[in-house]
Amino acid sequence: MPSVIMSLDQGTTSSRAILFDRSGTIVGLSQREFTQHYPKNDQVEHDADEIWQTQLAVAREAIQTHDFTAEDVAAIGITNQRETTVIWDRSTGRPIAPAIVWQDRRTAALCDQLNRQGHGDWVQRKTGLLIDSYFCATKIQWLLDNVSGARQRADRGELAFGTIDSWLIWNLTAGRVHATDVTNASRTMLLDIDSGQWDDELLQLFNVPRSLLPEVLPSSHLYGETDASLFGAPIAIGGAAGDQQSALFGQNCTSPGMAKNTYGTGCFALLNVGTRPAPSTCKLLTTMACRINEQQTYALEGSIFIAGAMVQWLRDEIGIIDSADEIEALAASVPDSGGVCVVPALAGLGAPHWDPYARGTIIGLTRGTTKAHIARAALEGIAFQVADVLEAMQNDAGISIDQLRVDGGAAANNLLMQFQADILGIAVVRPKVIETTAMGAAYLAGLSSGFWSGHDEIADVWQTDRVFQPDMERGEAARRRARWSDAVTRSRGWESSE
Numbered sequence: 001m002p003s004v005i006m007s008l009d010q011g012t013t014s015s016r017a018i019l020f021d022r023s024g025t026i027v028g029l030s031q032r033e034f035t036q037h038y039p040k041n042d043q044v045e046h047d048a049d050e051i052w053q054t055q056l057a058v059a060r061e062a063i064q065t066h067d068f069t070a071e072d073v074a075a076i077g078i079t080n081q082r083e084t085t086v087i088w089d090r091s092t093g094r095p096i097a098p099a100i101v102w103q104d105r106r107t108a109a110l111c112d113q114l115n116r117q118g119h120g121d122w123v124q125r126k127t128g129l130l131i132d133s134y135f136c137a138t139k140i141q142w143l144l145d146n147v148s149g150a151r152q153r154a155d156r157g158e159l160a161f162g163t164i165d166s167w168l169i170w171n172l173t174a175g176r177v178h179a180t181d182v183t184n185a186s187r188t189m190l191l192d193i194d195s196g197q198w199d200d201e202l203l204q205l206f207n208v209p210r211s212l213l214p215e216v217l218p219s220s221h222l223y224g225e226t227d228a229s230l231f232g233a234p235i236a237i238g239g240a241a242g243d244q245q246s247a248l249f250g251q252n253c254t255s256p257g258m259a260k261n262t263y264g265t266g267c268f269a270l271l272n273v274g275t276r277p278a279p280s281t282c283k284l285l286t287t288m289a290c291r292i293n294e295q296q297t298y299a300l301e302g303s304i305f306i307a308g309a310m311v312q313w314l315r316d317e318i319g320i321i322d323s324a325d326e327i328e329a330l331a332a333s334v335p336d337s338g339g340v341c342v343v344p345a346l347a348g349l350g351a352p353h354w355d356p357y358a359r360g361t362i363i364g365l366t367r368g369t370t371k372a373h374i375a376r377a378a379l380e381g382i383a384f385q386v387a388d389v390l391e392a393m394q395n396d397a398g399i400s401i402d403q404l405r406v407d408g409g410a411a412a413n414n415l416l417m418q419f420q421a422d423i424l425g426i427a428v429v430r431p432k433v434i435e436t437t438a439m440g441a442a443y444l445a446g447l448s449s450g451f452w453s454g455h456d457e458i459a460d461v462w463q464t465d466r467v468f469q470p471d472m473e474r475g476e477a478a479r480r481r482a483r484w485s486d487a488v489t490r491s492r493g494w495e496s497s498e
């Protein structure tokens with residue numbers, strides 16, 4: 001009898017496979033980083049084949065090194081970096097070009113043009129998204145128009161598009177299934193957010209042929225079986241969701257008003273808004289949270305492009321720390337940032353500013369500034385960005401959020417979590433199992449395959465590790481946020497669209 005669910009967590013910087021038993025305990029984990037390519041300043045690419053090979057390798061490793069076999073795995077749940085765009089040849093299965101990563105800004109000028117032509121409002125009403133190079137639509141358009149012969153091949157129906165979930169499902173099923181889950185589909189800018197279907201008007205605007213697109217399926221659903229050659233026996237693929245939606249589910253934020261924030265490469269705050277899409281007037285995104293059977297749930301999202309990546313940058317490019325976790329002790333060695341503000345706009349600013357031309361800014365330097373002040377200001381910059389999106393969320397949803405559940409690599413940083421609670425003025429709650437992204441995908445696959453009987457059974461799995469209570473006078477928090485807003489203003493529009 002199968003005893004585990006396997007989550008394939010395909011993130012921006014690494015591919016991971018995690019095995020969960022029936023109690024939600026991790027019983028196997030394998031992880032591999034893969035190569036980031038930066039062909040130009042505003043471009044970020046991944047090799048889709050490397051993504052598949054690393055994902056397959058860690059899945060095999062997780063099963064084998066922990067003495068399981070394919071028969072022990074009840075189902076696979078897939079969760080993935082979203083918006084990253086792959087186009088491949090249906091007959092050979094080979095990508096026609098490197099995958100364009102969600103952080104890539106090469107289509108910013110095209111997005112400006114669409115906004116100037118007045119398409120922003122109706123596209124937002126239909127998709128819940130703001131026209132930005134973040135989403136797939138203009139990335140697809142760019143690939144079709146810039147890879148030699150691609151548009152003709154697409155028109156002949158020879159090519160397939162997919163976000164990373166589709167790409168993995170295609171490869172896991174040896175090309176038999178071309179499908180995506182609705183949460184990933186809602187990030188393409190080609191999906192009608194109300195109906196959950198591809199939309200002809202959007203396809204026309206972005207000049208994307210329908211034949212390119214995968215079938216849109218629920219998040220908890222039997223997508224197919226893995227090819228028997230991969231793991232020694234077929235395994236059911238029982239669920240898929242974009243990593244941030246998966247984390248919302250894995251954090252058990254299943255009732256309206258519950259919110260989570262994931263501190264990874266970027267930060268992604270999602271608020272469950274129930275079964276109707278909530279439009280945003282504060283430049284947040286309306287997105288699918290998940291679909292189980294016919295039940296669709298929606299979320300409001302604040303997407304922040306750079307968070308933990310700022311820490312990586314301080315480590316790899318500036319060299320003031322040797323490992324990401326060292327930043328906490330360095331930042332704690334000073335009582336405050338000494339007047340320094342760091343705006344982590346290394347890839348422009350996402351919500352709620354949406355300025356692809358903003359750039360990273362370190363301001364307030366004096367002769368007395370040390371690397372510790374910069375480290376502390378960098379962590380504070382992450383927390384300030386989250387405070388900005390949570391404020392927008394509360395305005396949009398007309399509710400007050402009373403606690404924030406947190407996860408992701410940088411949520412391990414206690415100083416950051418305490419500062420987050422201080423600035424927000426609400427409790428920040430960290431769960432015991434911080435792998436909530438993988439957990440969410442495991443739940444989705446576990447529900448469709450009958451591994452777990454229903455939501456009540458999985459609700460017990462989530463447990464608190466630590467609650468950070470706010471400990472800053474509100475006037476002081478407001479003063480600091482005002483200073484931060486000033487720094488953000490100075491970071492904006494640094495690059496030009498020329």
Ligand SMILES: Nc1ncnc2c1ncn2[C@@H]1O[C@H](COP(=O)(O)OP(=O)(O)O)[C@@H](O)[C@H]1O
Pocket residue numbers: 011012013014263264265266307308309310311312324325326327328408409410411412413
């Ligand atoms: N203790 C820490 N303090 C601050 N940032 C950290 C810490 N540990 C890891 N990070 C950052 O968290 C990110 C990794 O988190 P993870 O959730 O694995 O990211 P992703 O899924 O985006 O690849 C990296 O950008 C890293 O710099």
Ligand SMILES: O=P(O)(O)OC[C@H](O)CO
Pocket residue numbers: 010011012013080081082083102242243244264265266303
């Ligand atoms: O891979 P992560 O965790 O940085 O998440 C990336 C997001 O899905 C991008 O929208």
